[in-house]
Amino acid sequence: MNSSEVKKWYYILPVLSIGMFFAAWIFLSQGADTMIPTPYATLQRFLDICVNPISEATLIVHIWASLKRVLIAFFFAIVLGVFLGVGLGWSKAFDSFLGPVFEILRPIPPIAWIPLVILWCGIGELPKVVIVFIGSFVPIVLNTCSGIKEIDPLLINAGLVLGANRRQLLFEITLPATVPAILAGIRTALSSGWMCVVAAEMIVAKQGVGFLIVRGQESGDTALILACMLVIGVVNLLLSTILVKLEGVLCPWQFSKTK
């Protein structure tokens, strides 16, 4: 193949694949007893929920309800997660003291906390926020902790030679050097938090995208379900795009990170 021919395929194949995707979708949506809606019906349903409220809220209100839960939980997860992660990574004594307890609780998936958290906090706003908190707290702690443990020893030596005492070594050298690792943790945490809010809302909620998708399931409204999946995916994508941009601003000395 010469290069112009290669270039041609570069445009044709993706179009072909998206085309096949929709063809398969339309194919599945034909027939008398199928549950799958056509792409057109899904689009219509999407436009419909943008203006016509379900459970007294339009789509944008549902999205905001979910986002608000994520953002509140996220704020606490960052503050407490970085704090705990620094403690575990920096102080051997602190690590010995709290490390084992953290190791016992860590492998429990955040979703498995849902029943217990509902028992604790009822069915208001709090349980969702707590679930999202658990889901985003753990990755932040882990990344912060390993970021601190894996800091380049040369930087520590440089700091020591320049006369840093232990406190300065932490605040002037170790913490700034760990910022990229913390940001990587925050990125994982945000996508985990978004998944958790969907899960929590699917199990018990009166508002939010997770509630909408379950409403679709209960009423057999598959167009609503597909529209919601799309919305959930797009919001997830937007959140991570914003974070990547933010990373570039927050640590310009390392935009091109290898994960």
Place this chain on the structure above:
Amino acid sequence: MENKKRTKTKYFCLSVLGLFLFFGIWELSVRLGWVSDRVLSPPSTVVETFIFKLSNVNPDGSTLPQHFLQSLRLALSSFAVAVVIGVPLGWIMGYYKWASWLLNPLFEIIRPIPPIAWIPIIILTMGIGMSAKMFIIFVAAFVPCVINSYLGIRLTDQVRINVAKTFGASDWEIFTTVCIPSSMNMVFTGVRLSLNASWTTLCAAEMLAATRGLGYMIQLGRTLIRPDIIIVGMFTIGFTGALLNKVLGMFEKKVAPWRYRE
């Protein structure tokens, strides 16, 4: 040397103290009535319930081992299928441009959707049987396998490929002897993510639609207001997840010792 031993003992004591305080406060908070036993069971009750559930089907219809085996079988079989299909697919997408141009757009659409959001549509179209749940877990486990294997091939050092070329290796030989081995690092990362995703998603799927399995057990524990059952389930889920990870780690150490680090 002597000093080292002393600090080691000190840290060990701190660990024991931490665990002791954690379980102690937990036990006392319920025993002394600070926390109602309708929302939290003390560790001693949890242990009792654990032993009871080992052989008794009450109140949720199956013994703990039955729930456990059901969940494990479901998660592992879907996980295995996802790895067997996903990893080679990722390799092909990474090596052959036409494959990535054809398939990448699809993955870009699917990737941001959390696997949990697939549950309602799959339940509606496939029912709540074994195959529906297997499919959900497959979706969850498949995506990280493909993406990491793909990246593993893409990140192959060009120098290694050039060395192989100067030795006169064919396209296929470069693919199998250079690209695939150097992608293994990323492949293992993908497999690990995939295992975690399948275990988490399994939990969610069983909580939403099942009559047996650990996820079902904790969900029923909530309905019956039995925190002890929930906690037994949570720890079983967590412990099994950690154990699976450990087994995978041992496997990795055997297959790819260069990757392993303490």
Place this chain on the structure above:
Amino acid sequence: MAVLKNKISLKNVSKTYYLKDRTVEVLKDITLDVKENEFLVLLGPGQCGKTVLLNIIADLEKATSGEIIFADGRPKMGDLGMVFQKYALFPWKTVMGNVEMNQKLKGVDKATRQAKAQEYINLVGLQGFEKAIPKQLSGGMKQRVGIARAYASESDIMLMDEPFGALDAQTRYSMEDEIIKIWEKNKRTIVFVTNNVEEALYLGDRIMLLASRPSYVKKEYIVDLPRPRSYTDKAFLEMRNEIVANTDLDI
């Protein structure tokens, strides 16, 4: 040459690492003196423990046995300049931020420490780059920052751990000239580690040739050639051949 005062004296310094399954003897009975304001080169094959020796002098590691005597008392941490092979610059700090770090850690106020840092930035020829971050600089410029940062500690002792080891040949030659220029402008006691015989001969007043593992002082060479030296000078080449013949092969 006039008799110079000893600045640092190492007496029977040894270092052994006790690993899980074996012990590794890295340094064995190293005894040497560093004279005031001299440019001393420690020359040895790769992996021979030169860096360990430098770390011990800088108090980053402890010797297993032996002692190190500083004529003016052991300098506190932060009162000793060190230049690292891989620069060890703080990537999130600007050139100014890196160079003023020592004074900042000592609590010197901003105006004073920045004025001081500016002096050293000018000394290494980086004026105009104060606000650049290390990522934007070439290897040679990064190491200039490393040198300025070490100088800014105002220490009269400078330890340099293969500072030009990561640079390409051209940059390396110009940095060798540069370091001599800087040192002649601002005399300090320099202990310079390298595995490159020509570099050692080009720079040093004195060369200590170290043996490979375990490392000990094999021979002392006094380089009495006038500066600036030439790589093609006859005396230079003779000395080079003599040292090379004496060097342990680096496997």
